[in-house]
Amino acid sequence: MITNQSIPLYRDGRHYDALNSDLLADIPFYVEEARRAAALNAPYRRERGKVGHQVLELACGTGRLTIPIAQSGVDITGLDLSPSMLAHARTKAEQAGVEISFVEGDCRAFELRRRFALIFMAFNSMQHLHDHASLTNLFSSVRKHLSPGGQFIFDVFNPKISILARSPEERRPEREYEDPEGKGTIVLEHTIHYDDASQVSRIKWYFSRRGPNGLEPDFRVEDLHMRCFFPQELDLLVRSQGFEIVDKFGNFERKPFASGEPKQLVVSRLRK
Template structure:
C-alpha cells in the first residue's frame, strides 16, 4: 500500500497539542475495549494518535503497543506516557502493512480512523494486516460513521466556535461534499483565530473520509477471515439502526 495515500490525508493532525485539547477527555469508547481486554497478550491500538486510549489502558496494567502513521502524534504520546509513568511501545507504521514483533488477542481502532482507508484495496489490506497480528480467535474492534443518506445527500455548510489551547477564540467554517460514486466525503475547513476580538490568523485544512454501508461491511469482514461478533450503533452499546451515529464492530478471527 502506498503510504503517500494516507500522508496526504493528515492535515487535521498537524497540531497534536491542539488535537489533545479538543479530544483527550473523550472516553466513551474505552468501556467496550476494556470488556474484551485481557492480560494474556500485548494489546494493539491502531491509529493510536496521542495515546488517548493507549495510556489509560496501560495504567490499568495492560501491555500496550500503539501504532500510528503520524510521527508528531506519536512523539506527543511518548511524552504523555513518560509523564504518566507507564511503559508503552509506540511505533510509526502503516496499518495496512504492519510489521510488529507481537501477536495479540485484541486489536482496536477507534475515533472513526477506519474512514481513512479510502479504497476497497486499502480496507482489505488493513484487515489482512490486522489478521496476521492476531492469535486464533483474536478480536478486532473498530468504529466508523454510519452513512445516513439524508445527511450526505446535500452539500453541508456550517460553523463551529470554540476556544483553542492558547485561549483564543476560533470560528471554523466547514464545507462537506459527498461523492456517491466513491463514497468519500470531502471536508474542507477555513479557520479564523481571534485574540481580544482581533483576527490574528487564518488557516485551512481538509480531510477525506470513506463511508461504508452495513451490508458492505459484512462482506468485507467475512472476505478477510473474520466474523462479526457484535455490531452497535454507538459506544453505549445501543442497537444499530438507520439513524445511528456510528457503526461499532466487534470482529473475531475465524478459526479453521
C-alpha cells in the first residue's frame, strides 16, 4: 500500500546537508549524464515546441544534485516525498539563483503529464522501497514519464555480507558534524539489524550532541530501513520491468561493476 508518509530522518534538510557535506563523488557523474540527456533531447524538444522538462530526479531531497545540474544549464524537475526536504531545496535553489521545479510526490505514484529524457534516482534512494509492489509501481511511473530513448539511472549499494552479519547490539561510530543549529558537534552512531527474510537492513541512528555543557547523549534516535538488492536480483528486477541495462558501474568513475565494488550504478532504458 502506498502511504504518503515521509521518513522521520528526512524531516530536517539542514541536518541532512550537514551530515552529507562530504558526499561529492556522485555529482560529476549525474551532471554529465544530465547534460548528455539534455543535448540528445534538444531536437525532440525543438520538434515539439520545447515541451516538458529534460531531466527528472526522483527522491531529490535537498537538491544536493538537482541544483548543480540546474547550474550546468539543464532544465530539471525534482520530486520528493518530504515537504521539509523540499522546502530546504527551494531555499537553496533560490540562493543559488537557479529555477527548478520541485514537486512533492511519491516516486511510486506521480503524474507530471510530461516526459523526460533522463529520470534518475540517486544515493540509494530506491532502497527506501521495500516490497515488490512498490518497485513495480516505481518502474511503471518511470515508464510513463520517459521520452523515446530516454534513460533511467539509479544507484544502490552493493550489499556487503560482513556488514549485514553484524550483531544488532554492535554500536558503531558513523561520523561527526557541526550542528546546523549552532549548538555544538553532533556525534552520530548506528546499529544494523539485517532481516534476511525481507532483505531489509534496519538501521538505527543515534544522535548525540557535544556542546558547551558536555555530552547530550542520544537526544534523537531515528530508524532508517533500507532494502538490500543483491546484484543478480537487481538486474533481473530491471529486466522484468521492461528495461534493458545499458551499463552497470561499480563506482562513479564508471568502473564496470565487479566483485567488491561499493555501488551498483545502473544505466537503463526501455526495451524496444
